[in-house]
Amino acid sequence: MELSVSVERWPIAGAFRISRGAKTEAEVVVATLTDGPHRGRGECVPYRRYGESVEGVVAAIERLRPAIEAGLDRIALQSALPAGAARNALDCAFWDLAAKQSGRRVAELAGLPLPRPVLTAYTLSLDAPEAMAAAARAAAKPLLKLKLGGDGEDFARVAAVHAAAPEARLIVDANEAWSPAETPALAARLAGLGVSLIEQPVPAGADEALDAATCPIALCADESCHTVTDLPRLAGHYSHVNVKLDKAGGLTAAIELAKGARELGLGLMVGCMVGTSLAMAPAALLAPLADFTDLDGPLLLARDREPGLRYDGALLHPGVAALWG
Incomplete structure (x- = not known):
């Protein structure tokens, strides 16, 4: 070797x-x-x-x-x-x-469902409300993920995007920027703006302040959830976890994490860092198990690998063997 x-x-x-x-x-x-x-x-x-x-x-x-x-x-x-x-x-x-x-394909080797085309979120970078609204109109995607900043303008950002793309479902991701005190009230205000999921609103370690049962929007742990050992302390505070191969340490551990989350009744998002199709292809094998797929890394790049994954609008197609797996 x-x-x-x-x-x-x-x-x-x-x-x-x-x-x-x-x-x-x-x-x-x-x-x-x-x-x-x-x-x-x-x-x-x-x-x-x-x-x-x-x-x-x-x-x-x-x-x-x-x-x-x-x-x-x-x-x-x-x-x-x-x-x-x-x-x-x-x-x-x-x-x-x-x-x-x-x-043989990796899905078969790993005992996973055969991959199929899935809807992926498309991420809008943190910006001023009017700029994010313009980006939402230009993207014209049915599932948008909004990066938020915890700077007092987050409600305005989501409201502007919702007005620009009223039919789109929204995921909002604060990347730990909200405080535990402000999260419940802000979630209540966002509930009427097409938001389906709030990702990691509070800093990792402050999770116990959250109560998934009373939040009007589903809560997803990201920075707080790396491996299957994190799940017991997150259950009850979040309704979903974001499975990323870079956090879990590979597809092997990510499969274990996804199965462990389901056993605890937690929903799943499969996510990514900003990378090429080579990083997305193994993560895409978990998409059939997930409630939300966020594998848009190559769409955010100026160019991608050849061959890369095929995206038809927001639809992500399974990768070819020449790319990976």
Whole structure:
């Protein structure tokens, strides 16, 4: 087995802004495993919010080179690295390699439902209310995700988008920017504006202040939910969890997280960082299990891989084997 690691930079169309800042490119790490004629790839997006850096993720993967070349497999990988971006890249590379070696798709190997076209949310970056309204009109998508800022203008932003796209269902994502005190009242005000889901309104660690049973809008944990071990403390405070492969540490752990959430009666969103189709393809295998799909990363880029995933408007189609899996 041979391992190679590369860093790639993909320009974003314009800028991507959330409450914590803005960026103009997606910096990703790609791990490639080669075994004879077969090659498997996995892409991850290191995230500073979780203490990750591109350099740190590359170093973490490189430290496993001797073990991988000596025979470490996907199962052993789960204990060799903690949850996070580095393990995600390697885990997805192992799955892709297994698919190429066996001639079977990863969905079949993993016992997942066969992938089908799914509706994905389209994300509007944090901006002034009138700018987000204009972006909503231009996007013309049936499911919009709004990045919010916790700066006193969030209700105005959602109201402006709802007026510009009244038929669209809305997901609002505060990225931990609201306080526990303001969240219930703001949720009540948003209930009449087409909002179906509020994602991570409060800082991770303040979750106990939330009561999913009394909130008029479904609440989804994102920054608070990484792996299956997080679920017991989140149940009751959230109605949904956002499963992201970069947080969970790969498709293997994400499947465990999704199944664990369902066993506790929690709804699912499958989400992503801003990356290419190589990162979206494994996550898309979880879409048939989810209530909400947010895999629009390639739509936010100025260009994507070839071949990439096919999007027809808001409809995301299953990936081809030449891309992944």
